Amino acid sequence: MDHVGPEEFDKLNLLNTEYRAHQLSLNLVHKVFYNNSPIYLNENFTKLNNSSRYNTRSKQFNFFVPSIKGATSKTFYYNGIKLWNSLPRDLKETENNNCFKKHLKNYLSAEMSRHEAETFFYY
DSSP: OOOOOHHHHHHHHHOOHHHHHHHHHHHHHHHTTTOOOOOOOHTTTTTTGGGSOOOTTTGGGGGGOOOOOOOGGGGGGHHHHHOOOOOOOHHHTTSSHHHHOOOOOOHHHHHHHHHHHHHOOOO
């Protein structure tokens, strides 16, 4: 057995399971943000520029994060919002879905490598 690290994933142009799940969620949230998703998904996402509760510099590209506890905090609705709000602004500003997917994969690959570098292994 051997550890599969970011170098191996980069060679294959893949993401590990956790970051692949983030990628799929964020691709769908991007469609929600730019109104290219089914209407039933849009009902659960409230853009901050539509809400007068907060006044932040980046609010026009973020969603309102509801305060929820328990099992609801494991849903796509909640985690999708948290993941989207954590993205850099220039990535969220990418309107073209194909360009967004490409830039997102590069960003998540770099994040995966950074996270891996911070992890210590003890044998």
